[in-house]
Amino acid sequence: MGIGKCITMAFSSIMNNKGRSFLTMLGIIIGVAAVIALMSMMNGLTNMITSTFEDMGTEMISVSITARGQTRQITPEEMEDLVDDNPTVLRAVTPRITVGGTVKNGSESVTSSATGVSSEYSDIINLDLAVGRFISYMDVEQNNNVCVIGSYIARELFGTIECLDSDLKINGTKFRVVGVIEESADSEAGSDDDCIYIPYTIAITMSRSNIVNNYTISAVSEETLDQAMAVIKRFCYENLGNEDYYNVISMRELIDMMQDMLGTMEVALVVIAGISLLVAGIGIMNIMLVTVTERTREIGIRKSLGAKKRHIMQQFVIEAGTISSVGGIFGIILGGAMSTLFGKLVEIDSAPSPGAIALAFGVSLSIGLLFGFLPANKAAKLNPIDALRYE
Amino acid sequence: MRFDFLNNKNNDKDEIKEESGAPLVKFEDIYKIYQMGDTAVHALDGISLEINRGEFVAIVGQSGSGKSTCMNIMGCLDTPTSGTYLLNGRDISAYKDDELAEVRNKMLGFIFQQYNLIPKLTVEENVALPLLYAGLGDRERRERAMESLRRVGLEDKAKNKPAQLSGGQQQRASIARALAGNPSVILADEPTGALDSRTGREVMEFLQKLNEEGNTIVLITHDNSIAARAKRIVRITDGKIVYDGPVEGDKIVASRMSAGG
Numbered sequence: 313m314g315i316g317k318c319i320t321m322a323f324s325s326i327m328n329n330k331g332r333s334f335l336t337m338l339g340i341i342i343g344v345a346a347v348i349a350l351m352s353m354m355n356g357l358t359n360m361i362t363s364t365f366e367d368m369g370t371e372m373i374s375v376s377i378t379a380r381g382q383t384r385q386i387t388p389e390e391m392e393d394l395v396d397d398n399p400t401v402l403r404a405v406t407p408r409i410t411v412g413g414t415v416k417n418g419s420e421s422v423t424s425s426a427t428g429v430s431s432e433y434s435d436i437i438n439l440d441l442a443v444g445r446f447i448s449y450m451d452v453e454q455n456n457n458v459c460v461i462g463s464y465i466a467r468e469l470f471g472t473i474e475c476l477d478s479d480l481k482i483n484g485t486k487f488r489v490v491g492v493i494e495e496s497a498d499s500e501a502g503s504d505d506d507c508i509y510i511p512y513t514i515a516i517t518m519s520r521s522n523i524v525n526n527y528t529i530s531a532v533s534e535e536t537l538d539q540a541m542a543v544i545k546r547f548c549y550e551n552l553g554n555e556d557y558y559n560v561i562s563m564r565e566l567i568d569m570m571q572d573m574l575g576t577m578e579v580a581l582v583v584i585a586g587i588s589l590l591v592a593g594i595g596i597m598n599i600m601l602v603t604v605t606e607r608t609r610e611i612g613i614r615k616s617l618g619a620k621k622r623h624i625m626q627q628f629v630i631e632a633g634t635i636s637s638v639g640g641i642f643g644i645i646l647g648g649a650m651s652t653l654f655g656k657l658v659e660i661d662s663a664p665s666p667g668a669i670a671l672a673f674g675v676s677l678s679i680g681l682l683f684g685f686l687p688a689n690k691a692a693k694l695n696p697i698d699a700l701r702y703e
Numbered sequence: 704m705r706f707d708f709l710n711n712k713n714n715d716k717d718e719i720k721e722e723s724g725a726p727l728v729k730f731e732d733i734y735k736i737y738q739m740g741d742t743a744v745h746a747l748d749g750i751s752l753e754i755n756r757g758e759f760v761a762i763v764g765q766s767g768s769g770k771s772t773c774m775n776i777m778g779c780l781d782t783p784t785s786g787t788y789l790l791n792g793r794d795i796s797a798y799k800d801d802e803l804a805e806v807r808n809k810m811l812g813f814i815f816q817q818y819n820l821i822p823k824l825t826v827e828e829n830v831a832l833p834l835l836y837a838g839l840g841d842r843e844r845r846e847r848a849m850e851s852l853r854r855v856g857l858e859d860k861a862k863n864k865p866a867q868l869s870g871g872q873q874q875r876a877s878i879a880r881a882l883a884g885n886p887s888v889i890l891a892d893e894p895t896g897a898l899d900s901r902t903g904r905e906v907m908e909f910l911q912k913l914n915e916e917g918n919t920i921v922l923i924t925h926d927n928s929i930a931a932r933a934k935r936i937v938r939i940t941d942g943k944i945v946y947d948g949p950v951e952g953d954k955i956v957a958s959r960m961s962a963g964g
Binding site (some may be wrong): 610 | 880
């Protein structure tokens with residue numbers, strides 16, 4: 313007996329019991345939809361986060377010095393010398409000093425933080441200015457009280473991004489706005505648009521610590537990133553004398569770590585969603601056992617006409633497989649719709665991948681075949697005389 | 704898409720149907736014993752019987768006489784506790800389930816009291832079922848099923864569901880199904896039991912016609928008047944054969960028994 317014939321029979325059996333078949337499929341539909349939706353959403357999210365980080369430049373390296381209270385430090389000048397001494401692998405460096413506080417323009421005020429950087433900073437992290445200029449070398453050298461602000465700060469304090477040469481106060485110190493950064497995140501609080509850059513020399517004074525603990529260095533290219541890292545690590549070790557006193561990490565490593573983390577999270581979520589597929593499989597097994605009992609007489613008739621065990625097995629296993637794969641297809645459609653809708657809402661591309669669809673279909677088909685096996689075996693082992701006599 | 708490797712194409716086993724000199728059915732001292740708690744019930748108590756090609760035999764007995772067990776064993780639905788069953792000269796007493804299924808498919812055609820048509824399949828699909836399990840292709844199945852339906856005069860009902868047919872028509876459909884596989888023996892188990900007397904008579908006339916065409920028919924019934932339509936009667940009481948011979952001789956036995964009972 314051909315598989316095609318069995319599938320046709322399975323479909324007519326599903327159609328004869330529409331309500332029951334649908335309820336049986338529901339478990340598979342929900343399970344598959346959950347798996348598809350989770351996989352696609354996590355994928356879209358990972359891609360979105362990764363590309364955001366990659367936009368900032370994958371050749372970025374962050375150095376943080378954790379040796380607090382130690383006498384040995386690395387000064388901005390020493391870092392600049394390092395970059396100058398290694399022009400084949402290192403391109404630029406900027407200190408990073410964060411000063412948190414209140415930013416005011418008259419009665420308008422926001423709570424934010426200012427970052428002290430050098431003039432290289434805008435190149436290192438690919439900043440684009442909407443108006444004005446970035447902090448210059450002279451600003452740093454001459455301790456000029458100038459600042460470059462994000463569009464969020466500009467709108468909050470001045471109501472417009474056209475606010476060049478306006479004054480604002482950070483923790484009471486007066487700064488002149490020389491540039492406003494291009495809007496990149498809808499000008500929301502806490503976003504990339506919520507930022508203030510000032511010359512690091514001033515930031516050192518404002519932070520009252522006289523030391524710089526964080527640097528951002530850009531390597532010449534991603535290909536020479538490993539050599540750049542090695543140069544920086546050696547330099548830090550020579551200056552600080554202990555591996556625990558500093559931490560050098562590249563943007564690439566950060567992205568990889570984050571992708572690992574998101575990947576683990578995805579696996580965990582999919583496994584949880586997968587449990588519902590297991591439950592759905594048990595539901596199919598249950599309904600197939602009922603079906604076998606209901607069709608005992610039919611099985612008896614078929615056997616009396618010469619059906620062998622494998623014919624009966626095949627019929628019921630394929631019927632279970634058909635129920636679960638039809639459920640799987642509906643689940644894929646539902647899950648695909650859910651993740652696409654989610655993608656539209658948060659503006660990421662989260663269409664289900666062909667791999668996820670193939671996996672979901674494969675899993676649902678195998679669940680049907682696996683859980684259909686026991687009932688089918690029960691059917692195949694029926695004694696034809698008893699089956700024929702069954703009412 | 705065809706998966707031919709799944710199809711049962713054991714044509715070599717068709718040789719089981721080849722005519723041998725041996726009787727078609729031969730029971731040699733067949734016992735069927737059921738263990739009911741402590742007591743052993745002898746459903747068949749040493750039956751020996753021979754049926755040749757072209758015969759029309761009625762196996763008659765009251766309920767509980769063992770005639771159903773006899774028919775189950777003859778129909779390869781059951782195996783004897785002891786004794787030898789030679790079907791067309793082959794000892795099938797030790798055959799396994801799937802081998803018996805093969806024998807049923809190739810050698811036997813069943814006609815049941817309750818017709819036993821599958822309700823959700825059309826009449827044609829029902830008739831084609833034995834051919835499906837014999838591994839025939841779509842076209843050949845359909846052709847042979849239709850031919851079989853023509854023989855019983857139901858070709859116009861081929862696409863109907865069994866429930867749309869009258870009892871007599873359903874029984875004719877089940878006869879068509881029994882004929883479809885071109886079996887060596889047709890086993891009819893109370894074929895008129897669920898029919899009114901007129902339709903029952905028609906079915907019996909049809910079976911007689913089939914017998915005249917050369918088919919071997921074994922009829923199982925409790926009804927003496929139905930049994931009288933056969934050419935030979937085997938009367939079973941308490942698992943033993945009490946009469947085996949032409950219809951005329953059975954009348955004496957039957958009347959003696961009913962007088963005695």
